[in-house]
Amino acid sequence: MYQSNTGEITGSEPTDSGQTCRRSGLKEATASSCCPASLSPALPYRSSEVHTPSSSHAPSQPGTASDGGFLEGQCRNGIRVGRPASSVLMSSSDTSTVRFPGGTPRLRRTPGSTGPTGTSVSSVSTISGASVIVAVVEGRGLARGEIGMASIDLKCPELILSQFADTGTYAKVITRLHILMPMEILMPDTASEKGKWTKLFKLITENFPGVNLTAIQRKYYNEKKGLEYIQQLCAPEFATVLMEVQTKYYCLATAAALLKYLEFIQSSFYAAKSLKVIFKGSEQTTMIDSASAANLELVVNNRDNRSDYTLLGVLNHTKTPGGARRLRSNILEPLLDVDTITTRLDAIQELLQNEELFFGLKNAIGHFLDIDRLLSVLVQIPKQETAQAAESKITHVIQLKHTLDLVPQLREVLKTCNTALLKAYSATLEDNRFDIILEQIKTVVNYDTTYLKGSLNLRTQKCYAVRPNINAFLDIARRVYTEIVDDIAGLVNKLGEKYGFPLRTSFSTTRGFFIQMKLDGVVLPEGKLPPEFIKVTKQKNSYGFTTADLIKMNGRCDEALREIFHMSYVVICQLLTTIHEHIHCLYKLSDTVSMLDMLLSLANACTISDYVRPEFTDTLAIKQGRHPILERMARQQPVSNNTYISEGSNFVIVTGPNMSGKSTYLKQVALCQIMAQIGSFVPAEYASFRIADQIFTRIGVDDDFETNSSTFMLEMKEISYIIHNASDRSLTIIDELGRGTSAEEGIGICHSVCEFLLGLKAFTLFATHFLELCQLESLYPNVENQHMEVEHTRNRDSGAEQVVYTYLLSRGCSDERQYGLRAAEITSLPPSIIQEAKLVACKVSQQLLAKRPADPETQRQRAVYHLATRLLQTARNSRLDPESLRMYLKGLKKQYEAELQTAAPARPTDTEEE
Numbered sequence: 028m029y030q031s032n033t034g035e036i037t038g039s040e041p042t043d044s045g046q047t048c049r050r051s052g053l054k055e056a057t058a059s060s061c062c063p064a065s066l067s068p069a070l071p072y073r074s075s076e077v078h079t080p081s082s083s084h085a086p087s088q089p090g091t092a093s094d095g096g097f098l099e100g101q102c103r104n105g106i107r108v109g110r111p112a113s114s115v116l117m118s119s120s121d122t123s124t125v126r127f128p129g130g131t132p133r134l135r136r137t138p139g140s141t142g143p144t145g146t147s148v149s150s151v152s153t154i155s156g157a158s159v160i161v162a163v164v165e166g167r168g169l170a171r172g173e174i175g176m177a178s179i180d181l182k183c184p185e186l187i188l189s190q191f192a193d194t195g196t197y198a199k200v201i202t203r204l205h206i207l208m209p210m211e212i213l214m215p216d217t218a219s220e221k222g223k224w225t226k227l228f229k230l231i232t233e234n235f236p237g238v239n240l241t242a243i244q245r246k247y248y249n250e251k252k253g254l255e256y257i258q259q260l261c262a263p264e265f266a267t268v269l270m271e272v273q274t275k276y277y278c279l280a281t282a283a284a285l286l287k288y289l290e291f292i293q294s295s296f297y298a299a300k301s302l303k304v305i306f307k308g309s310e311q312t313t314m315i316d317s318a319s320a321a322n323l324e325l326v327v328n329n330r331d332n333r334s335d336y337t338l339l340g341v342l343n344h345t346k347t348p349g350g351a352r353r354l355r356s357n358i359l360e361p362l363l364d365v366d367t368i369t370t371r372l373d374a375i376q377e378l379l380q381n382e383e384l385f386f387g388l389k390n391a392i393g394h395f396l397d398i399d400r401l402l403s404v405l406v407q408i409p410k411q412e413t414a415q416a417a418e419s420k421i422t423h424v425i426q427l428k429h430t431l432d433l434v435p436q437l438r439e440v441l442k443t444c445n446t447a448l449l450k451a452y453s454a455t456l457e458d459n460r461f462d463i464i465l466e467q468i469k470t471v472v473n474y475d476t477t478y479l480k481g482s483l484n485l486r487t488q489k490c491y492a493v494r495p496n497i498n499a500f501l502d503i504a505r506r507v508y509t510e511i512v513d514d515i516a517g518l519v520n521k522l523g524e525k526y527g528f529p530l531r532t533s534f535s536t537t538r539g540f541f542i543q544m545k546l547d548g549v550v551l552p553e554g555k556l557p558p559e560f561i562k563v564t565k566q567k568n569s570y571g572f573t574t575a576d577l578i579k580m581n582g583r584c585d586e587a588l589r590e591i592f593h594m595s596y597v598v599i600c601q602l603l604t605t606i607h608e609h610i611h612c613l614y615k616l617s618d619t620v621s622m623l624d625m626l627l628s629l630a631n632a633c634t635i636s637d638y639v640r641p642e643f644t645d646t647l648a649i650k651q652g653r654h655p656i657l658e659r660m661a662r663q664q665p666v667s668n669n670t671y672i673s674e675g676s677n678f679v680i681v682t683g684p685n686m687s688g689k690s691t692y693l694k695q696v697a698l699c700q701i702m703a704q705i706g707s708f709v710p711a712e713y714a715s716f717r718i719a720d721q722i723f724t725r726i727g728v729d730d731d732f733e734t735n736s737s738t739f740m741l742e743m744k745e746i747s748y749i750i751h752n753a754s755d756r757s758l759t760i761i762d763e764l765g766r767g768t769s770a771e772e773g774i775g776i777c778h779s780v781c782e783f784l785l786g787l788k789a790f791t792l793f794a795t796h797f798l799e800l801c802q803l804e805s806l807y808p809n810v811e812n813q814h815m816e817v818e819h820t821r822n823r824d825s826g827a828e829q830v831v832y833t834y835l836l837s838r839g840c841s842d843e844r845q846y847g848l849r850a851a852e853i854t855s856l857p858p859s860i861i862q863e864a865k866l867v868a869c870k871v872s873q874q875l876l877a878k879r880p881a882d883p884e885t886q887r888q889r890a891v892y893h894l895a896t897r898l899l900q901t902a903r904n905s906r907l908d909p910e911s912l913r914m915y916l917k918g919l920k921k922q923y924e925a926e927l928q929t930a931a932p933a934r935p936t937d938t939e940e941e
């Protein structure tokens with residue numbers, strides 16, 4: 028078994044016990060060496076006995092005077108913002124509020140608008156429920172552009188570190204932040220120096236308007252402290268990360284600031300050796316900038332951000348929160364490594380072929396809770412022991428037992444699997460720590476205690492969680508509680524008999540026990556409830572109320588419960604101390620469950636529609652590909668199309684009238700590419716892909732009033748971002764470039780952008796209304812013209828011409844003209860205006876034709892250029908034997924002669940001269 032940096036097991040590496048360090052092959056530290064005495068949880072309600080992660084550890088106890096000055100102030104958009112509800116630990120004297128000087132940068136952004144990087148702010152950042160805090164720092168002086176980042180999800184004890192070099196547009200930082208969906212971003216107070224905002228700071232404020240931005244004194248970005256923190260907190264399983272990060276000063280510095288801040292704002296801290304720490308370089312995943320993610324509607328729909336019509340919506344059939352998170356992050360950052368992708372595809376194929384395995388796994392996975400969240404609470408030690416914290420701890424142990432009870436079922440189902448990835452995950456479940464923990468839990472917790480939904484059910488489970496005969500006082504308190512509950516039932520029965528009403532006992536968290544009565548067939552005396560019934564509420568067809576006696580009984584109930592929880596908590600704390608050294612195996616379980624859930628989800632998607640297993644070659648070839656989201660939206664099956672892009676023909680120009688399906692086709696190709704790179708099957712009959720290191724899209728958006736940018740400026744920013752970043756291995760989708768300016772300028776810009784991109788080996792799909800660009804095909808051998816076919820019919824009644832969209836892609840340039848005017852005819856524009864427009868358009872094109880010299884010489888030169896480039900390319904790539912090469916060149920010569928015939932029929936002898 029082999030664990031990649033993203034924490035994923037890949038089947039491509041040799042397997043071992045699952046505890047081998049990836050880089051060094053070192054065995055994991057033994058449990059005893061990694062579990063210092065300081066781990067023991069505190070005894071109930073005595074905060075003085077709570078242990079800090081380490082007294083010798085440099086970062087000081089949170090919330091103490093030594094924190095003074097740590098938090099320079101909380102600032103967002105230059106305005107001090109409210110501290111999160113939990114951050115009330117520090118007195119005002121400990122903090123000095125500073126604002127980033129220099130005034131507030133203009134913030135005029137909404138979801139879907141585009142930032143100065145040319146990166147649109149997709150509404151990912153606006154998804155509610157964000158729980159990630161990120162610290163960012165940028166190198167200074169010569170190191171400017173070197174970015175360090177550390178993030179932690181408050182619901183998942185995983186510290187993610189990264190360090191990378193970014194360009195002046197900071198696209199990588201912004202994209203990574205979008206993927207993380209932070210609720211708060213920490214930056215050094217020096218982000219605003221001498222009243223000037225750094226560019227990165229400005230961009231972050233602009234791109235994340237709904238996110239809290241907090242200034243931390245630069246001194247807390249301390250790499251030495253960061254390393255100490257990681258050594259102190261990292262769970263032994265992930266200790267190899269130290270080797271990866273120990274010289275990465277910027278990410279270490281952000282780790283220090285982030286962990287210090289978390290200690291400060293949270294009423295708990297992470298136990299030593301408890302955190303999963305991973306380093307995520309940008310080189311292991313495909314870079315999809317946030318504008319492209321928004322354009323392609325990967326996780327958020329552009330029209331309605333609650334809609335499921337996204338790639339995530341199409342593929343998401345996950346059963347657990349962890350599985351859904353994993354799928355989302357994979358879609359936003361697809362894999363680059365073909366071996367890892369292949370092992371996933373093998374696993375999905377096995378799931379599709381083995382029904383028993385598929386349904387068995389689905390059933391087993393569906394009962395798991397959010398393991399990351401559970402781990403997060405288990406590895407945090409509350410600073411203050413309250414009754415509420417005590418009750419929560421009991422819930423967590425019940426959840427832990429519930430989770431571990433599911434492991435044998437999962438093991439059993441996976442026993443029959445054959446593919447490397449499933450086998451590797453099956454092996455992780457053989458870890459005997461799962462059984463050790465469960466056995467230890469069962470020594471104090473009832474065998475049949477399990478996690479149940481519903482507040483009363485869970486309360487009952489908590490009440491009876493600890494086994495009898497462990498604490499005699501606990502047993503007595505529980506008997507008292509049972510008697511009170513019985514008394515409540517008796518009271519309600521008596522009241523029912525007294526008034527002749529169909530009363531029943533109900534429970535809610537806020538009211539405790541109360542009485543409910545259905546109204547069906549009940550006749551109230553004088554139309555009123557008896558005065559004994561108080562605090563009456565009416566819901567649909569039932570009344571809810573209580574009585575003075577019942578309120579008293581609820582009070583006694585609560586008191587008994589407090590006693591029970593208090594005594595149970597003491598037992599639970601002792602239990603937690605004994606199992607704590609083994610708890611890190613839950614990281615493995617979380618990884619296994621989320622991955623299996625994601626694979627099942629991808630397999631599920633194949634059962635809903637006909638998907639095919641993709642191959643990975645040097646060519647992008649899709650037979651009868653379909654747009655996955657359109658397929659889900661449309662009642663009918665969308666029209667499928669073929670795609671062929673290879674190194675020798677890597678630039679496809681797509682033309683066609685408005686509404687003919689150009690944009691849909693372009694997006695379809697990119698979506699299929701992303702699906703393939705996350706290890707999913709794709710909607711096609713056959714599909715082969717070249718791994719793309721980056722996926723860029725420039726797809727027309729409306730004016731961005733928020734940033735006050737014109738359509739044209741946005742286009743230029745986006746295209747310049749692509750030009751600066753595209754590589755030979757990228758996939759680029761450009762739709763309607765240059766529509767924000769005059770036709771001549773638009774054509775000019777498109778032409779020069781095309782020429783630049785033609786110099787790369789990137790695969791490019793370029794949709795345009797400028798038919799002039801189709802001439803590029805005769806200039807460059809690697810250009811291919813394609814168009815969307817339309818048909819024309821006549822309306823039987825009116826005789827008017829009608830356009831029928833076939834959505835079929837064909838070779839060559841579109842020969843449709845004036846389709847804009849024809850599209851306008853369908854709208855409610857007055858016929859007189861359309862008529863006038865037609866006249867003017869006709870005159871303009873006649874004038875243009877008159878001006879354009881029939882210049883055979885230029886065309887001859889183009890043909891020569893065309894021939895020369897093809898020859899050059901053949902010479903470079905040729906693996907042909909001499910005879911085949913001769914035949915090929917002969918063919919080229921003929922083709923060239925034919926081209927000259929069309930260009931200059933008057934000069935048939937040119938070929939000989941050449």
Ligand SMILES: Nc1ncnc2c1ncn2[C@@H]1O[C@H](COP(=O)(O)OP(=O)(O)OP(=O)(O)O)[C@@H](O)[C@H]1O
Binds near residue numbers: 665683689
């Ligand atoms: N392959 C297809 N099968 C079925 N319907 C399609 C297909 N492609 C596109 N459509 C439908 O046609 C509509 C228009 O498609 P699209 O926006 O891609 O056209 P377009 O050529 O890019 O138009 P414009 O040039 O005006 O931007 C889509 O909203 C979709 O409903």
